[in-house]
């Protein structure tokens with residue numbers, strides 16, 4: 001069995017560290033506002049004039065703030081497995097930053113509920129000739 005090349009589906013939004021993957025965000029050193037995804041050019045806080053944001057790794061854990069289960073394949077460019085399998089998307093409040101980050105839910109949906117603790121994992125989005133395209137997902141923590 002060969003190990004397939006892992007390709008981050010979006011560059012610079014998360015680490016590919018297998019055991020302890022992290023989302024990569026920005027933090028305003030003046031007012032402490034967090035930003036994800038990390039592509040702001042100035043602090044999004046309208047009362048803060050800061051224009052230099054620092055790169056930070058965000059919490060790997062959080063709690064489900066809301067979620068939905070999708071029973072229909074989204075349109076392209078989404079690469080749907082055939083046959084299509086329903087999947088969940090969760091809005092998760094990060095443990096330390098208290099910001100909401102959306103993500104697909106990995107693994108079985110048992111235990112998925114508002115308030116459930118989840119942790120960040122890196123999981124397959126789809127595979128092609130380039131390799132295994134991966135993205136962050138939320139997994140219900142045991």
Ligand SMILES: [Zn+2]
Nearest residue numbers: 028031043048
């Ligand atoms: Zn700020």
